[in-house]
Amino acid sequence: MENKLYWVWLSKINGLGSVKIKKLLEKFQNAQGIWEASREELNNSIGIGSVLSQEIIKAKKNFLPAKEKEKLKKAKVKLVTLEDTCYPKLLKEIYAPPPVIYYRGALVKVSRPCLAVVGTRDCTEYGKITAYNLAKKLAEMGFVVVSGLARGIDTKAHQGALQTGMTYAILGSGLDHIYPPENNHLAEKIAQQGAVITSYQLQTQPQREHFPARNRIISGLSLGTIVIEAPQQSGALITANFSLRQGREVFAIPGNIRKRQSQGTNKLIQSGAKLVQNVDDILEELMLENYLLQDVNEEDAEDEIKTKRLNQQQKRVYNLLTDEVQQFEKILSNVTMKAKELNSILAQLEIMGLIKQLPGKRICLINQ
Incomplete structure (x- = not known):
């Protein structure tokens, strides 16, 4: 069994x-080791006990691997587990991350930061326009909109992101x-340009x-x-409360x-949430250098650049x-823009994984 x-x-x-x-993996090395363990071995595991060990044995009797594999294949569903290197890094850092996430589409190979855009179902026209335009801008800058x-x-955020970049839709x-x-x-469009993701098995x-x-995911x-x-x-x-508990940032758009x-x-x-009037209000709160992938292999990095769509200003700065x-001052002297505007564009290029900003306001390309 795979x-x-x-x-x-x-x-x-x-x-x-x-x-x-x-805890079980610490004792039995891997998931297969847990499958092969006896009830007595499970019962003696720290934090498991007789009731849960009985549930584990019972679940093994009711699980048909070949049938499960065929069901996933027929539904065109992929999955990633906690032990896989492609399991999303930030999600793995939360308390009790889901052991398995199922998805259609693609999880990005090259690390790109995600930002959640959420709100009420019963929204105003102002809310719809704001969600659409903000998600569109964030996706254009290289964020994955979640x-x-x-x-x-939610719908407007996904639709806006699809215009310029990637989005993940998380299901209950x-x-x-x-x-x-x-x-x-x-959802079909999102799977073509991002991923539809859930922690729940098929038929749920x-x-x-x-x-x-x-929401926690x-x-x-x-x-x-x-x-x-x-x-x-x-x-x-x-x-938003989950974000605070997980040590992440919370932003809010002021309203009527x-x-x-x-x-x-x-x-x-x-x-205390950060009031957002434009994208710069978001960028200045994020420590992006802590989340950008530093060990991208050459093939992945080249693929990312080939598919990147830079706007005219981004291209102008990137080509310098x-x-x-x-x-920073040397770059500024070669462009016709203000320092704040250049800072914003450099942040966008850094989000896309194309440049590095070093201490002392020094900038260079990431080696390809």
């Missing part, structure tokens, strides 16, 4: 989350149960209790969460004080740079 299928089996066991799986495929703000159901159903076509229906776990994948319109009781605020859709976002700003380190 190793990934052992992980699928483990993820189906009630009461066995990633924390307890980690949202929940819900009606309203199996990949064979897209919710809401009217977003089936949107969307249920209210699934969505907090979905949205924030876990992302450097920060941007909230655009949210009433005081909103799933978007749950996502007379609209209930703005009550939650304005309250977030009162509580070389492998040799240059001072």
